[in-house]
Amino acid sequence: xxxxxxxxxxxxxxxxxxxAGYAMAAxxxxxxxxxxxxxxxFGEVVTDxxxxxxxxxxxxxYTFCPDVCPTSLQTMTHALNLMEKDAKYVQxxxxxxxxxxxxxxxxxxxxSAFHPSLIGLTGSKAALDSITSKYxxxxxxxxxxxxxxxxxxxxxxAAVLLMGPSGEYLRRYPYDTLADEMASSMNxxxxxxxxx
Numbered sequence: 001x002x003x004x005x006x007x008x009x010x011x012x013x014x015x016x017x018x019x020a021g022y023a024m025a026a027x028x029x030x031x032x033x034x035x036x037x038x039x040x041x042f043g044e045v046v047t048d049x050x051x052x053x054x055x056x057x058x059x060x061x062y063t064f065c066p067d068v069c070p071t072s073l074q075t076m077t078h079a080l081n082l083m084e085k086d087a088k089y090v091q092x093x094x095x096x097x098x099x100x101x102x103x104x105x106x107x108x109x110x111x112s113a114f115h116p117s118l119i120g121l122t123g124s125k126a127a128l129d130s131i132t133s134k135y136x137x138x139x140x141x142x143x144x145x146x147x148x149x150x151x152x153x154x155x156x157x158a159a160v161l162l163m164g165p166s167g168e169y170l171r172r173y174p175y176d177t178l179a180d181e182m183a184s185s186m187n188x189x190x191x192x193x194x195x196x
Contacts, residue, residue, distance in 0.1 A: 032161070032169040034134035038095070038127055041107040041120035048167055054091040055170075055186065056163040060137045060156055062098035063110040068158050068175065070113075076160060077115040078179035079186065087117070089165075089190050095121045097139035097156045099128055135161060162186065164193060 037047045048056075057076060061069035073094060080087040092115055096102035099122050102110075107120035132139060139156040158175040160182070170189055173182050 032134075032136050033163055033167055036127070036131040036134065038121040038123040038131065039104060041104055041111055041122070043104045046119075046121070051091045051093075052167065053165050055089055055165055055189065056161075056167075057090050057092045057186070058095060058135065058161045058163065059093070060095045060097050060132065060135070060139065062096050062154050062156070063102050063106055064098065065154070072158065072160060072175065073114045073118070075177065075179045075182065077118070079182035080115050080117070082180060082183035083187060086187055086190050089194055090117075090186060092118045093121055094118055095128075095131060097128065097132065097137075098141075098154050099123060099125060101150055162189070164189070
């Protein structure tokens with residue numbers, strides 16, 4: 001497979017996942033969310049219950065992602081900065097879909113480049129498959145023909161999820177959502193569900 005063909009295939013796959021995010025945002029009959037147990041970027045075991053009472057703003061990606069992941073995390077960071085004092089009600093989470101390469105040390109260094117409250121989550125393949133299934137996120141390892149060792153990319157759902165303070169699903173923000181739109185939306189939910 002040529003590099004051009006590989007990149008074209010990867011782009012088509014990514015666009016498919018982005019469109020799937022749009023479809024799920026418009027119609028979401030199946031429960032999204034649930035219990036999880038992972039390790040944070042300090043090596044501590046955490047569960048969804050550790051974030052009870054806060055909105056969880058969750059992005060699934062990986063540190064070797066060339067552009068989509070850092071762009072999405074920057075959008076989350078900018079949105080939280082725009083929210084000012086209301087950002088205290090939101091816990092941003094970055095869940096890796098590449099636990100083989102995204103060790104605790106790698107995650108700790110990576111998340112430090114974004115919002116100071118961002119928590120990176122990693123864990124075993126079983127833990128990852130459990131959380132991605134519950135949160136309706138898809139991911140798939142993609143290797144170019146002839147690639148060796150850790151030279152691969154990961155196709156994944158390119159959307160940010162917002163969960164409510166009781167763990168309830170609220171909405172998905174598609175990849176191209178602007179930071180001010182995300183911030184405005186979260187402020188609205190905060191006023192409805194927390195600030196009376």
